[in-house]
Amino acid sequence: MQNWKDRYEAKLTKPWMKKYFSYRGRLNRKPYILRSLVLSLIFNLFLPLVIELLARALPTGEIVFNIFSAVLGLVYQVASFSLIARRLHDIDNGAESFIKLSLGVGIGIFVIGLVCLLLSLLPIPFIRVIMEGIITFVIGAGWIFGLYILFVLICLLFRKGTTGPNRFGEDPLQHVGVTPNP
Numbered sequence: 001m002q003n004w005k006d007r008y009e010a011k012l013t014k015p016w017m018k019k020y021f022s023y024r025g026r027l028n029r030k031p032y033i034l035r036s037l038v039l040s041l042i043f044n045l046f047l048p049l050v051i052e053l054l055a056r057a058l059p060t061g062e063i064v065f066n067i068f069s070a071v072l073g074l075v076y077q078v079a080s081f082s083l084i085a086r087r088l089h090d091i092d093n094g095a096e097s098f099i100k101l102s103l104g105v106g107i108g109i110f111v112i113g114l115v116c117l118l119l120s121l122l123p124i125p126f127i128r129v130i131m132e133g134i135i136t137f138v139i140g141a142g143w144i145f146g147l148y149i150l151f152v153l154i155c156l157l158f159r160k161g162t163t164g165p166n167r168f169g170e171d172p173l174q175h176v177g178v179t180p181n182p
Helices: 004-010 015-021 029-057 061-090 096-120 125-158
Strands: none
Touching: 015 029, 015 061, 029 061, 029 125, 061 096, 061 125, 096 125
């Protein structure tokens, strides 16, 4: 019986799928930067234009826009986490803790903010004041967490990968004929 990671990797049959959605192996800086740029261009420029055109052309445009946006956001996050995970592997760090922390804190901030927002809509002045204070705290925590993620991403851009093989695989630079400096 295969675990979920093996089943997931087995479904990645096309080379482009392995480049953008595989969580195995290592990824050095240049492909990480280039693939991140490609993802950003596709998911932040091209596809929103296509979705907007679809939303205007179809009679139920707003629903179509929301569904496509949610699906594309999920695909973008999976691809981004894949690139980050393999870049973390290249510097000999496991990606599980980063991904769990990112998802856990992100979902937690969203849920707390949503609950507080909904409770602040109640016509009870005391609850509204408390919930607005909690929302302010959650927004501040979100900014701090966002700065942490930004710091990690900047480190991934500039930190050189482990020379030679590590516990996550072979050195990707050795496969392209680049000899690492001693």
